[in-house]
Amino acid sequence: MIITRxxxxxxxxxxxxxxxxxxxxxxxxxxxxxxxxxSLIRIAKKHASKTISTIFVNPLQFGKNEDYxxxxxxxxxxxxxxxDEKCDILFLPVNNKEVxxxxxxxxxxxxxxxxxxxxxxxxxxxxxxxxxxVNKLFEIINPDVAVFGAKDYQQEILIRQMAVSLHPNIExxxxxxxxxxxxxxxxxxxxxxxxxxxxxxxxxxxxxxHSAQSYKKNFDLKTIISEAKNYLISKKLIPHYFELRxxxxxxxxxxxxxxxxxxxxxxxxxxxxxxxxxEF
Ligand code: PAF
Numbered sequence: 001m002i003i004t005r006x007x008x009x010x011x012x013x014x015x016x017x018x019x020x021x022x023x024x025x026x027x028x029x030x031x032x033x034x035x036x037x038x039s040l041i042r043i044a045k046k047h048a049s050k051t052i053s054t055i056f057v058n059p060l061q062f063g064k065n066e067d068y069x070x071x072x073x074x075x076x077x078x079x080x081x082x083x084d085e086k087c088d089i090l091f092l093p094v095n096n097k098e099v100x101x102x103x104x105x106x107x108x109x110x111x112x113x114x115x116x117x118x119x120x121x122x123x124x125x126x127x128x129x130x131x132x133x134v135n136k137l138f139e140i141i142n143p144d145v146a147v148f149g150a151k152d153y154q155q156e157i158l159i160r161q162m163a164v165s166l167h168p169n170i171e172x173x174x175x176x177x178x179x180x181x182x183x184x185x186x187x188x189x190x191x192x193x194x195x196x197x198x199x200x201x202x203x204x205x206x207x208x209x210h211s212a213q214s215y216k217k218n219f220d221l222k223t224i225i226s227e228a229k230n231y232l233i234s235k236k237l238i239p240h241y242f243e244l245r246x247x248x249x250x251x252x253x254x255x256x257x258x259x260x261x262x263x264x265x266x267x268x269x270x271x272x273x274x275x276x277x278x279e280f
Pocket of ligand 1: 028029030056058061130133134152155
């Protein structure tokens with residue numbers, strides 16, 4: 001794997017690939033890689049001849065009181081995992097300037113109304129930060145394909161909407177959620193949790209799963225949601241939202257919606273906020 005730490009190094013590596021007209025797939029990450037990320041690389045390899053992963057903890061997507069400083073940075077371990085997966089290039093910028101050359105001049109991408117709902121309601125500005133960095137990575141890397149995980153369902157939809165207008169030639173692929181044995185969706189933030197907390201966290205998945213089953217049986221949506229929230233509270237999880245939406249995240253408030261839909265939930269365990277969803 002070629003490790004590039006600056007834009008210049010990245011450009012050289014990319015030029016060599018484009019000379020050979022390789023199809024390039026991008027897997028953007030913030031590092032602290034787990035099986036979920038590695039599954040994205042495996043999927044990327046099915047769609048392109050070369051893969052590039054980025055590890056960049058993007059300051060723009062963290063709020064003032066969030067975990068930017070303490071977000072786990074595990075570069076040595078990450079590089080080993082990417083090597084084992086035979087990723088072709090890693091862009092691991094030495095500093096923020098290698099991504100946003102001029103901090104004052106950043107082209108902010110606005111995430112609109114959807115960006116202020118669900119997770120965006122709890123994390124104002126978060127999705128603008130995500131779209132701004134992903135747009136930048138798309139600009140500097142110009143991949144043919146980019147892969148994003150379905151765990152961050154809202155993020156994936158917002159990136160898709162942004163790409164339709166700004167990067168119509170990039171094919172976006174949504175990779176399925178990878179779960180631990182107890183059902184919990186793999187996430188770098190799971191590292192903040194102790195073993196008993198990880199067991200508690202599995203109740204979010206249980207609530208989502210149970211709610212999807214109940215909805216399929218035509219139970220009343222309002223009752224399903226209030227029971228799910230009460231269940232989470234009884235398990236000492238603090239629910240932020242628990243909603244049913246269609247596959248584009250339009251609101252659903254009827255009992256027998258026929259199309260593809262998704263239950264999405266967010267909870268806090270001690271100070272760690274987790275998200276998960278089940279599409280059905
Ligand atoms: O999902 C993530 O890890 C981040 O939001 C992303 C897409 C790498 C942008 O920083």
